[in-house]
Amino acid sequence: MDQNISELIAVSRQYGADKSFVIAGGGNTSFKDDKSIWIKASGAALETIDENGFVCLSREKLKIVSSKTYSQDSAQREAEVKADLAAAIESTGNNRPSVETSMHEIIDYPYVVHTHPTLVNALMCSNNARPDCLGIFGDQALFIPYTDPGYILFKKVETEIARYTSKFGKAPQLIFLENHGIFVAANTVAEIDEIYAAVMDKIYQKIGEPLLSDKPKPFSSSVIENIERLNSGFQNFTAIGSESELIHYFSKNSSSFLKADTAFTPDDIVYCKAYYLFIPSIANDQDQIETAKTLIAAYLNIYGYLPKVLVLEGQGVIAVEENIKSALNVLEVYTNILKISFLSENFGGPKFMNKGQIEFIDNWEVENYRRKMAKS
Numbered sequence: 001m002d003q004n005i006s007e008l009i010a011v012s013r014q015y016g017a018d019k020s021f022v023i024a025g026g027g028n029t030s031f032k033d034d035k036s037i038w039i040k041a042s043g044a045a046l047e048t049i050d051e052n053g054f055v056c057l058s059r060e061k062l063k064i065v066s067s068k069t070y071s072q073d074s075a076q077r078e079a080e081v082k083a084d085l086a087a088a089i090e091s092t093g094n095n096r097p098s099v100e101t102s103m104h105e106i107i108d109y110p111y112v113v114h115t116h117p118t119l120v121n122a123l124m125c126s127n128n129a130r131p132d133c134l135g136i137f138g139d140q141a142l143f144i145p146y147t148d149p150g151y152i153l154f155k156k157v158e159t160e161i162a163r164y165t166s167k168f169g170k171a172p173q174l175i176f177l178e179n180h181g182i183f184v185a186a187n188t189v190a191e192i193d194e195i196y197a198a199v200m201d202k203i204y205q206k207i208g209e210p211l212l213s214d215k216p217k218p219f220s221s222s223v224i225e226n227i228e229r230l231n232s233g234f235q236n237f238t239a240i241g242s243e244s245e246l247i248h249y250f251s252k253n254s255s256s257f258l259k260a261d262t263a264f265t266p267d268d269i270v271y272c273k274a275y276y277l278f279i280p281s282i283a284n285d286q287d288q289i290e291t292a293k294t295l296i297a298a299y300l301n302i303y304g305y306l307p308k309v310l311v312l313e314g315q316g317v318i319a320v321e322e323n324i325k326s327a328l329n330v331l332e333v334y335t336n337i338l339k340i341s342f343l344s345e346n347f348g349g350p351k352f353m354n355k356g357q358i359e360f361i362d363n364w365e366v367e368n369y370r371r372k373m374a375k376s
């Protein structure tokens with residue numbers, strides 16, 4: 001195997017295996033030479049990726065995405081872009097290239113490692129994301145305000161990279177995306193590691209209060225019974241619960257829950273949906289379970305699907321999915337939301353996605369594809 005591809009696989013696995021950088025199936029990596037780009041396939045997991053988890057595309061053919069005028073209709077446009085990506089594929093197999101392929105293509109360095117680190121997102125999902133990012137990283141950082149993912153985000157990043165490059169005489173190696181994550185670009189894998197280590201260190205220095213523990217504490221037997229009763233009340237419903245110091249901080253009452261009641265990033269929506277359900281504490285267990293069932297039914301009525309995250313006042317969090325694997329993913333992603341919310345207080349407090357941004361993701365076919373892959 002080509003040395004560069006071996007290094008790409010190694011760096012992908014390294015960051016993919018580290019939960020503080022990559023949660024569930026998120027993040028993507030690439031290597032490019034003059035002619036081709038190798039990028040993670042959509043739905044592949046970085047942690048266990050091998051040669052077959054990458055798609056190789058022609059860089060010449062990818063150029064069309066920059067220059068072509070696409071449909072004004074967003075669904076139509078994304079379908080057209082997808083077809084152009086598919087036409088640029090050089091490798092065999094059925095893999096679909098990451099939706100962020102065009103973005104990797106325009107970043108002018110051989111290696112690109114895109115992740116959603118908890119520390120970075122504590123800054124990126126905060127009210128002071130832009131000023132604090134530029135304050136900490138100065139001219140080294142290119143900050144991109146939240147933009148709907150896909151083609152629109154690609155065009156935005158393309159414009160901003162061009163602006164940065166003409167201003168500083170070199171392409172940016174550090175691109176921060178508000179309510180999303182970070183792209184690190186470099187000539188070598190060693191340089192990727194150096195940049196990431198410096199980024200984490202600089203943000204960490206700004207964190208005042210240490211993060212609360214997310215080590216699970218046991219539920220009381222009455223809560224466990226309630227989860228079992230909930231499990232039998234709905235179809236395709238697998239609930240698993242968790243309680244920790246961190247979870248308790250956000251579940252202790254309805255106002256603490258407001259700091260973790262919706263999504264920070266598109267990935268949060270992919271795994272947990274955008275809105276989380278608070279179940280108030282009621283003296284009698286039987287009444288609480290009935291209240292929970294009523295609230296879940298009302299949620300189902302409004303959104304058309306079951307809630308994925310239930311926050312039980314004073315008790316903990318329950319993740320709901322069709323199977324255990326997906327439920328564990330929900331729990332992991334929601335716990336990460338709690339961490340980001342807690343740490344964002346160092347940067348002016350949490351800033352969630354707004355309704356329009358959430359709707360765009362909910363309607364996005366590409367994300368539905370990823371969700372399907374995550375379940376399998």
Ligand SMILES: [Zn+2]
Nearest residue numbers: 027114180181
């Ligand atoms: Zn991303």
